[in-house]
Amino acid sequence: MSRVLPVPDHGAAIGLALEALADPENGIIHSFSEIDAVGHRVVHGGEKCTGSLMATDEVVAVLREFFDLAPLHNPPNVEGIEVCQRLMPETPMVAVFDSSLHQSLPPHAYTYAIPYHYYEKYRVRRYGFHGITFRYMTQRAAEFLQRPLEELKIVNLMLGSGTTACAFKEGMSIDVSTGLTPTEGLVQSTRCGDIDPLVVTYLMRKEGIDPDRMDEILNKESGWLGISGVSNDLRELFEAAAAGSARAQLAIDTFVYRTKKYVGAYAAAMGGIDVLVFSGGVGERSTLIRERICEGMEFLGIYLDKAANESPDLEKRISRADAPVEVLVIPTDEEIVIARDTYRIVREQQAGEHGDG
Numbered sequence: 109m110s111r112v113l114p115v116p117d118h119g120a121a122i123g124l125a126l127e128a129l130a131d132p133e134n135g136i137i138h139s140f141s142e143i144d145a146v147g148h149r150v151v152h153g154g155e156k157c158t159g160s161l162m163a164t165d166e167v168v169a170v171l172r173e174f175f176d177l178a179p180l181h182n183p184p185n186v187e188g189i190e191v192c193q194r195l196m197p198e199t200p201m202v203a204v205f206d207s208s209l210h211q212s213l214p215p216h217a218y219t220y221a222i223p224y225h226y227y228e229k230y231r232v233r234r235y236g237f238h239g240i241t242f243r244y245m246t247q248r249a250a251e252f253l254q255r256p257l258e259e260l261k262i263v264n265l266m267l268g269s270g271t272t273a274c275a276f277k278e279g280m281s282i283d284v285s286t287g288l289t290p291t292e293g294l295v296q297s298t299r300c301g302d303i304d305p306l307v308v309t310y311l312m313r314k315e316g317i318d319p320d321r322m323d324e325i326l327n328k329e330s331g332w333l334g335i336s337g338v339s340n341d342l343r344e345l346f347e348a349a350a351a352g353s354a355r356a357q358l359a360i361d362t363f364v365y366r367t368k369k370y371v372g373a374y375a376a377a378m379g380g381i382d383v384l385v386f387s388g389g390v391g392e393r394s395t396l397i398r399e400r401i402c403e404g405m406e407f408l409g410i411y412l413d414k415a416a417n418e419s420p421d422l423e424k425r426i427s428r429a430d431a432p433v434e435v436l437v438i439p440t441d442e443e444i445v446i447a448r449d450t451y452r453i454v455r456e457q458q459a460g461e462h463g464d465g
Contacts, residue, residue, distance in 0.1 A: 118184035119191040126195055145200045146192050147450030149240060149442060151181035151290065153205040155231055160208070160449040162457065163189050163201035171203070177235075177289045180327060200457065202450040209239030212280040217377075220288075234292075236284030238272040241440045245387050246276050248438050252423070253383070261378040263371050266440070267397065268388030269297040269340070273367065275374035283377050285370055291326055294370065295363040297340040300330035302366070335359035342390055342397075364400045371401065375408055381433055384410060387440045398426065402435060409433040 115121045129135050129143075137143065148163060152174040161167050171186050189201055210218075218234040219227065226232045245264050250257035258279040266272045271294040275283040285293025295301040312322055333340040336359040338348045348356035375381040386398055395418050402412040409432030417426040427435035 119187045122188050122191045140196045143199055145450050145454045147202045147446040148189050150185045150203045151206045152178035153207055157205050158208050158211045160204045163203040200454045202453050204446045204449045206237045206239050207235045210236030210281045210284045217283045234287040237286045237290045238266040240442045240445050241266050242274045244441050244445050245385050245438050249383055249385050249436055260382045261380050262383045263374045263381055264385045265391055266388045267391035271296045273370040275377050277378045295366050296331045298328050298331045298333050300326050332359045367401050383434045386437045392439050
């Protein structure tokens with residue numbers, strides 16, 4: 109059964125989803141009381157949230173502090189938590205952070221070369237995102253290869269509407285392309301990625317743009333959409349490029365080129381590369397993007413097996429059998445990471461309460 113309903117905001121959407129779960133005719137639960145816990149994916153927790161946490165009032169207050177740094181995500185993340193708290197006031201809520209994995213970055217990787225007092229005063233630094241997916245990708249890659257994660261030098265490419273590259277060495281994230289906000293790094297669907305920061309101030313002066321409008325341009329009107337003028341959907345860019353759109357082709361080429369540069373940079377940062385992992389909607393589904401990113405990377409030991417790359421298997425090895433570097437496609441599963449963290453944290457809290465009793 110399907111219904112088309114107006115959804116004015118994220119809170120309303122979550123309310124409708126929960127109502128569907130408990131629908132008398134088609135639901136799978138009788139009441140919300142059957143839900144033992146709720147795990148929430150939260151994008152930005154800064155330095156204060158270094159791991160998954162119970163979503164207490166104090167934690168929600170921290171999330172509000174970072175609204176300016178993750179304007180597309182943290183506000184609806186908080187809205188989702190508050191809707192669930194209102195509908196299920198006795199049910200534990202857990203926040204699982206996209207940024208916490210990258211708290212292992214060394215200072216030389218997360219420090220920006222601006223006056224240091226801005227870090228001391230405002231904690232302006234690289235934070236990085238897509239950490240939940242990277243946790244799944246790296247662990248699953250190690251299982252797939254039957255090798256200890258701590259022994260692998262992995263470049264992870266999370267390529268979806270949002271895109272992030274991550275260098276993973278000795279079982280830890282040591283560098284990541286996204287920064288203070290999710291806007292830095294690779295070219296994304298509507299985010300600009302790396303640009304000269306003075307482009308921003310130059311355009312603000314030339315166009316009379318205020319900071320809020322500039323945020324909107326960089327986050328919602330740039331990336332594939334901004335270059336192509338066609339769409340923020342890569343599938344539509346492929347169609348437009350095939351029909352002769354030079355700007356659509358330029359958007360694709362720019363995305364591939366930037367991603368390729370990060371693979372090389374992270375191999376250099378780690379002193380080598382053992383595994384290249386593709387994930388995310390584009391990374392999992394686009395044979396052409398994977399092929400183009402790997403093209404010309406033989407000097408690093410990356411040799412693509414074209415037949416394997418084009419096979420219908422979802423999880424697969426796409427490198428040649430004799431290649432020094434393993435190239436894998438690992439479909440992400442953020443939900444299982446969130447579910448496991450939620451289960452663990454709630455059980456630990458319950459065990460602590462029982463012990464205190």
